[in-house]
Amino acid sequence: MLTVRSLSTEYAGQKGTVVRAADDVSFEVPQGKFFTLLGPSGCGKTTTLRSIAGLEKPTGGEIRVGDRTVFSAAQGIFVAPNRRNFGMVFQSYAIWPHMNVFQNVAFPLEVGRRRFSQAEKADRVMRVLHAVALDHLAERDATRLSGGQQQRLALARALVMEPDLLLLDEPLSNLDLKLRERMRFELKRIQRELGITTIYVTHDQGEALALSHEIAVMNAGRIVQRGGPRDIYERPKSRFVADFIGSTNFVEGAVLAREADPHHWRVSTPIGELRVVCHEDLGRGEALTVSIRPEDLELTEAPVDGADGRNALSGTVDQKVFLGEYVDFQVKIGETILLARAHPSLRTPIGNPINVRIDPEKCIALPEDEPRRQAA
Ligand SMILES: Nc1ncnc2c1ncn2[C@@H]1O[C@H](COP(=O)(O)OP(=O)(O)OP(=O)(O)O)[C@@H](O)[C@H]1O
Ligand SMILES: [Mg+2]
Known part of the structure; x- marks a missing residue:
């Protein structure tokens, strides 16, 4: 269970002004669920995700995973990003071009604090490659993959540390329409099979409706409505939500x-x-x-x-x-x-x-x- 309570994150704007990019954001995601932050460009989705990851330091609020507090303004807690055990895939995912598929996925295991034996490493890598259906390409150079395969490779790399939480920021945005639609199904399958709690960021309402257990629609730094896909689509509470979703x-x-x-x-x-x-x-x-x-x-x-x-x-x-x-x-x-x-x-x-x-x-x-x- 991820709990985000009254999260606010600010940036220094022009001429000494302050931009409150995430403004009093609160939500919970039960274990194993797929939760989406949806909203127009600049509404604060990436800021919220980066705050959860620990890549931004919020000015207020609290973030907990299970009973572990990773951020609390009131208690002065800030756990460093590499100690949160979250997997991440960003919009501009980078695969390492000088490595093959296996090596790309094994890399996080080699630089992490925990030591893995060769056998353990091979076992973990092949398990996640199997999950994303790339096990047959383990030896292939990473550059010789299609866009969708590279996408799945980035996902495998985020999964190999067996993270408590998966954070995905528009991970399908580099793909063409057909591939994006196919990857949606793949992503949903992988998430369901591994039962991993996932926070997904997108401005694409179709993607949000197709993938999510729950959607939070954001506008100007705030969550304006939360609910299941059908609920949000059929019972919008404001003109903004009705207009944005479909x-x-x-x-x-x-x-x-x-x-x-x-x-x-x-x-x-x-x-x-x-x-x-x-x-x-x-x-x-x-x-x-x-x-x-x-x-x-x-x-x-x-x-x-x-x-x-x-x-x-x-x-x-x-x-x-x-x-x-x-x-x-x-x-x-x-x-x-x-x-x-x-x-x-x-x-x-x-x-x-x-x-x-x-x-x-x-x-x-x-x-x-x-x-x-x-x-x-
Ligand atoms: N490093 C920064 N410094 C100052 N302002 C920033 C910074 N990053 C983001 N902002 C501002 O914060 C607000 C929220 O940005 P954010 O990147 O979270 O939006 P987003 O919802 O992810 O948008 P998009 O769909 O375009 O990725 C915007 O007004 C943006 O201009
Ligand atoms: Mg963004």
């Missing part, structure tokens, strides 16, 4: 009335009255933003009504883009354009009428006083 439509509205169903509200919007979901209490007339994912707008040429409790709207096809597996429609309702993702079998031409059905559960109301986007 694409979405925002519709401004005002509360009309509470519905009989729990957490359901009737809202007036420029596209008509909508039934929406909100788990907080709302006041009559209160302004809010409704977030609706493109895949949750169900398009049909057949007539729609609200008899089944779903929202029923009518518009026209303004634009459409064929993307193979699906078609993106821009549907114009009044003066509002909504993005809808539809099956390619829907062939309604541009300019024709189109009807829309939306499940109220997929209309997420975000109260106005939630934190708005701050980062540039």
Whole structure:
């Protein structure tokens, strides 16, 4: 279990100013879980990771692994990075070009404080090479590996010391799209098989959703929402999170009335009255933003009504883009354009009428006083 409590890390900015790059960051990661810090460039992900690693000295807070405190501002504890027993892979991972695969992985064992016998060393190296599926390439020069293989080699090197914690900072960012997607599966498999507690940093929401047990979305140095991938995607608590995780439509509205169903509200919007979901209490007339994912707008040429409790709207096809597996429609309702993702079998031409059905559960109301986007 990793515990990070009220962590703050500052840098000296320009002209004597102070940049608080990690601001009161708190989270726990249970043993064996995969935890991701996700957010836009400059939000403080790397700073938080480097603080956990001991490569930055935080100005406040506490970091514990199990019952071992590696940093505490209050108690004046700072354990040096090489004594924390954490494995790390950074964005610009470096393999040693003058060594073969085996030697690359064996190197940390040779420079570490603990001495290993030749047999012990060979056993450990071959075990991690097997885990990352490189054992058959042990003798190959490290430079004669593909990008994905080099990536796995960097991972093997981080794993060979059997770290208590694995810290990964955008480790897949140097790879092309196809390889990145394949490495995602590999990484997930390796992490699951070894059961190693992992902190992963990325600005790629797809990667975060695919890999994580839990995600913390960061903005301007702070964690703005934490939860499972589905939770974060389906129940964003702010406009910032809804916008950052996937694409979405925002519709401004005002509360009309509470519905009989729990957490359901009737809202007036420029596209008509909508039934929406909100788990907080709302006041009559209160302004809010409704977030609706493109895949949750169900398009049909057949007539729609609200008899089944779903929202029923009518518009026209303004634009459409064929993307193979699906078609993106821009549907114009009044003066509002909504993005809808539809099956390619829907062939309604541009300019024709189109009807829309939306499940109220997929209309997420975000109260106005939630934190708005701050980062540039
Ligand atoms: N060594 C430094 N000195 C001063 N400011 C820094 C330093 N490193 C980072 N910062 C600032 O701290 C903030 C957080 O940076 P950080 O590298 O943690 O962001 P990040 O979320 O990892 O971004 P990216 O996705 O671009 O890697 C930014 O405003 C950055 O400019
Ligand atoms: Mg970074």
